[in-house]
Amino acid sequence: EDKVVQSPLSLVVHEGDTVTLNCSYEVTNFRSLLWYKQEKKAPTFLFMLTSSGIEKKSGRLSSILDKKELFSILNITATQTGDSAVYLCAVYNNNDMRFGAGTRLTVKP
Amino acid sequence: DAGVIQSPRHEVTEMGQEVTLRCKPISGHNSLFWYRQTMMRGLELLIYFNNNVPIDDSGMPEDRFSAKMPNASFSTLKIQPSEPRDSAVYFCASSPLYLAGVPDTQYFGPGTRLTVL
Numbered sequence: 001e002d003k004v005v006q007s008p009l010s011l012v013v014h015e016g017d018t019v020t021l022n023c024s025y026e027v028t029n030f031r032s033l034l035w036y037k038q039e040k041k042a043p044t045f046l047f048m049l050t051s052s053g054i055e056k057k058s059g060r061l062s063s064i065l066d067k068k069e070l071f072s073i074l075n076i077t078a079t080q081t082g083d084s085a086v087y088l089c090a091v092y093n094n095n096d097m098r099f100g101a102g103t104r105l106t107v108k109p
Numbered sequence: 110d111a112g113v114i115q116s117p118r119h120e121v122t123e124m125g126q127e128v129t130l131r132c133k134p135i136s137g138h139n140s141l142f143w144y145r146q147t148m149m150r151g152l153e154l155l156i157y158f159n160n161n162v163p164i165d166d167s168g169m170p171e172d173r174f175s176a177k178m179p180n181a182s183f184s185t186l187k188i189q190p191s192e193p194r195d196s197a198v199y200f201c202a203s204s205p206l207y208l209a210g211v212p213d214t215q216y217f218g219p220g221t222r223l224t225v226l
Contacts, residue, residue, distance in 0.1 A: 041220065045217075048214065088152060096154060097157070098154075100151075
């Protein structure tokens with residue numbers, strides 16, 4: 001059965017810390033892996049990864065995919081209170097998209 | 110662009126009633142997705158359209174759910190008859206089509222919070 005597992009489920013850090021969020025997957029016909037940030041409302045897109053070893057970067061956020069070991073990480077450096085959210089990982093195969101349960105990140109001042 | 114537009118934003122109905130949720134994707138986007146989010150099950154993909162054609166509806170819970178996309182600028186998700194367990198936030202998202210057929214960046218609408226009493 002296809003599955004997407006995120007860890008940790010929750011994380012509390014202080015401003016300025018660096019965090020690494022993990023997403024491992026087992027899916028057939030993998031096509032892409034996506035990261036989203038969800039605060040109180042709708043998810044917002046962060047990254048889409050299709051190739052191993054190519055880092056995607058946007059400001060303090062970066063992500064990389066390992067298709068051999070079947071996982072991705074999302075790094076956030078110099079965290080800010082505005083980074084507090086649930087971070088969702090999703091894997092797309094030929095016809096379906098499966099989400100992980102999310103990692104709830106809390107950044108304290 | 111106004112982004113993905115969903116209506117209504119909130120819907121409260123009684124069990125057995127028909128519910129219709131509406132979505133207007135971002136102009137020019139080729140793919141449209143309907144999701145459901147609950148505390149228990151998290152975010153789930155219900156159905157996905159590509160160029161107005163349903164690609165996979167295996168995520169649709171049962172026959173009470175149906176979705177249509179009559180044109181590139183409008184989609185509906187209908188629940189008939191509704192049940193209390195259908196209570197959730199329903200998101201619509203649209204995406205430009207990635208060259209290899211993989212949905213690219215998805216832009217989510219604000220969601221419709223459905224409560225079935």
